[in-house]
Amino acid sequence: MKRGNRPELLWGFGLNTAEVGKIEDSLGPGFFLRNFSERSLPGEKELSNKDKPAATWIPQRVWDELPEERRSAYRNLESTQRILIQDEAKSTDLERVLEDGFLAVVSSPLTSSKVQDALFRAKEISGLYGDLYRMTEEIILERELLSRKTEQLQFLNTVLSNATERLEVGNILGQAAEDLRMLLPVYSVQGAFWNVLPTGKHLDADIFINPGQVESVQKEWVELMIENVVALSGMEVSSYNMAETVPAVSSNMVYSPESGRILALPLVARGDKFGCLVMLCERNVRLAKDQVSTLNAAVNHLSLALSNAIMFDKIKTRANRDGLTRVYNRCSFDERLVEEFKRHQRLNTELALLMIDLDHFKSVNDTYGHMAGDMVLEKVARLFENTFRSTDFIARYGGEEFAILLPHTNEAQARMLAERIREKISASNMTYQDASFNITASIGVSSVCPGSLEKGTEIVRKADEALYEAKAQGRNRVVVSPKRPKLRIM
Secondary structure, eight states, X not given: OOBTTBOEEEEEESOOHHHHHHHHHHHOTTEEEEEEOTTSOOOHHHHHSSOOOSEEEEEHHHHHHSOHHHHHHHHTOTTXXXXXXXXXXXXXXXXXXXXTTOSEEEEXXXXXXXXXXXXXXXXXXXXXXXXXXXXXXXXXXHHHHHHHHHHHHHHHHHHHXXXXXXXXXXHHHHHHHHHHTTTSOEEEEEEEEEEEOTTSSEEEEEEEEOTTOOHHHHHHHHHHHHHXXXXXXXXXXXXXXXXXOOOSSOOOOOOOGGGSEEEEEEEEETTEXXXXXXXXXXXXXXXXXXXXXXXXXXXXXXXXXXXXXXXHHHHHHHHHBOTTTOSBOHHHHHHHHHHHHHHHHHHTOOEEEEEEEETTHHHHHHHHOHHHHHHHHHHHHHHHHHHSOTTSEEEEEETTEEEEEEETOOHHHHHHHHHHHHHHHHHOOEEETTEEEOOOEEEEEEEEOTTOOOOHHHHHHHHHHHHHHHHHTTSSSEEEOOOOOOOOOO
16 A cells, blocks of 8 residues: 555544554554644645545544534545544444544554554545546546537537528528537638639639628638639639628628638538638637537538539529520529519619610621630620629520610610610620621610509510611611600599
């Protein structure tokens, strides 16, 4: 019963000389007995010392004289077994002895067998207590581990449920910022996704940033995210589109990349990298090993959800947009026209329409080939997108004909916009292989005034008639549909 090369420590409380001698003789050199006099029993200093005795020998005469506060302090020595030395002239109340927490009672006078037997019991009980203590620690540790595993599973279930409920990339990223705050202190979550171009050397990127950022902060984030795209994909970014995340909870806080620590995690689906998740966290954040595993599992869940959302968006785009020019198709135009007319009638607002036809487009195909014609259509569509507002609706109406809905626009404004786009088209130099050429466009304009009783299809019919009139007058011009007399209701 030694602590390395040191003797096992025992305490005595007010033992007389005979008691000290008998204990030391009975136990031998493997033990060291430190006897305190009755006037200087162990106090706070000794009780707070890490080196606690294996057992204490306390005569009954000394214990009976101790105040209750001091007894309570000695009872709290959990790793120390107490042995009571019963006075020869006094009887012992065993029930009280048990209440006071004594391990054994040894009657005076002490003998070697009594001392050795009492200490043997102390060793046995100490070993039992040690085993129980270790078992208790193991049980507590297992419960803590189980509790953490349960919390991690609940967290992952929340992330997966919230991600799979949404089909828009911006919504998934916004909700992910809220969910990831349950795991670590996250300020913001943004994302970048890419499509490899046919050449296999460059790619197009879609960058989703948090809303409400000033231009300088927005530029910093875009540059940082493009750097991550290049690093993860190994390709240069030829172009990118920018969109905003949808915050799950509205917040006025805007963070720059220098506001904290950046974590850029690759997004992988079906074995291929398709994007990266860019998180801004507290600067001094430190993740434990299990937190890193949980974060990686959460990102895997988000990867699957984001991959499905991107695929859904592509399918939706194919259904709603023209495959060549990437503007809206005829079906989408018809649906939007109904919506805009309902809004026009409900809010009593202006509405205008441009019908645009490229002049002599068949000759472009016949002279330079259909690939050149496709190039012209794509370039003209980009001119439209760069000229009109985001609230305007651009659609390929059929062949080389385009329709553009202009909400909150009167006839004069629509005519001015039509002249502007006509001039841009005629001034654009079209180049295909070694050939350069120019094209022109004829445009028909129609509008409906607030309070008009016309049907939705009437604005299309009038713009179409104005377009044919522009062609009849020699093409490369704008013609406005004549207004009907306004009905007056008596």
